[in-house]
Amino acid sequence: MARAADPDEPAGSAPRTADPDSPEARGGAAFVVTSGPPGTGRAALDRRRILGAAIEFIDSHGLSALTMRRLGAVLGVEAMALYRYVPGREQLLDGVVESVVDELYGDPDVHMEAAHGWQDYLQRLAHGVRRIALAHPELFPLVATRPPAAPWVRPPLRSLRWVESFLTALTGSGFSDESAVAAYRAYSSFLLGHLLLEVSQKGVAINAADTGEATPAVDPDLGEYPTVVRLQELLSVDESAAEFEEALENLLGRLEHVRREGRDPRDPDSFT
């Protein structure tokens, strides 16, 4: 009988209280990660292992549950040991984001450079980023939202390696410098908007301060919004994949226009 019965709250947002007695549970038994055969988890600590554990932890418990102490527990170590490999929690998160974005390099469907033309390249890159977003829905808001290394680096393509790859592919395919840069900007905005909303719609707590709460469910007084009510079924249909495809093709078409004109896409008749 740890706590007195919750006084109210129909949708109890009660902070998860761990059994204060059990020393095992100190780090939160609910957060123990299956670590393979006994002994496996004892591997030497290093930065890569820590980042990997953090990613796994966020994927399964949400960002807000990630605590230095709990991450240590998952790795079989006290929180303080992590500071030998990572300067602090903020930098840990930066490392996690970098790590996740770098997964793209291991993606066999996304080869650098444009062997089959720039449109093919941007297609594969976009789908690679989308795969990452869907694989780490709890993490993608972080990718979208952490301050980039430089002001002109735009999430989600937030590593210089990808910016370089993008720009060389385009300038090497007939884009002027100006239009390559403009294309980078448009492409980033497109990816960020679509993927952030797709990931959010998937119902994940796309939330910087995630409470681990379930879906907020429908709303109270829908009576005031007749059109919303009438279209509710249409609104609930998930067409993300097709919409992503369509918007991507539209964007590529626009960029092709820009490329052929060889000038700035803000020019009024680039899109007439």
Next chain:
Amino acid sequence: MARAADPDEPAGSAPRTADPDSPEARGGAAFVVTSGPPGTGRAALDRRRILGAAIEFIDSHGLSALTMRRLGAVLGVEAMALYRYVPGREQLLDGVVESVVDELYGDPDVHMEAAHGWQDYLQRLAHGVRRIALAHPELFPLVATRPPAAPWVRPPLRSLRWVESFLTALTGSGFSDESAVAAYRAYSSFLLGHLLLEVSQKGVAINAADTGEATPAVDPDLGEYPTVVRLQELLSVDESAAEFEEALENLLGRLEHVRREGRDPRDPDSFT
């Protein structure tokens, strides 16, 4: 100067200079908000006043600095007093987001319904949202990222009132139900992607766990990225306003196409 909250300093734990007795200094003098003539700050506490103070606080100190205790201090009250008006910190943030989004209703340039046609309406609405984003750069990531009331509500147009307004305007202007919904989705993605990136580029710590740190500045080994180096100046030019305009007009053009065809915008020849 004045960041008095420094928690560390190698010199060990010499007794903090701040007088622990003084109730004034408890919340951290660095966060005291000028509250007009003496006595003004003592106004009766209520939910609206609390939300307003929270918005002001986030605008000037960043999200991560917002603490129940500090917010209480700003309002001349202990943190515990806030719980009489707000269930907890998470719900405070939800209220803040709702509050900020509702600023749109007070915007004289954004009237509901489409007196001058749907394109004019979507134009004004987009610019209204953009004004909000730029007015509250520290807050916009929260608007973008908090879980919406229902899965089909898409930030940044995250109030049912605006969804209703959007959908009735479009269905009343010749859009089929399907294309009105598709337009809502495309419009949301466009706004979210562009504004999140614009706000981030403005250099604000567009950061859920903002450290109050300065800009990360340029990068280390730029030598490996020759194209980035060559285009760095172009990359640093801020063309956000023009890019927003261009992308918005392009989107509206696409939607007009969809409207005239009266069918799904995913149809392949909507955009040829």
Next chain:
DNA sequence: ACCTGAACACCGTTCAAGT
């Protein structure tokens, strides 16, 4: 009716100390 004091169960982080 409205606010506070004191307390609880956490945090991130430091540092001397153990092995």
Next chain:
DNA sequence: ACCTGAACACCGTTCAAGT
């Protein structure tokens, strides 16, 4: 060389108590 114990300065939140 690598990890831990203990401590510090915070958090959010509860609840009985004050006014």
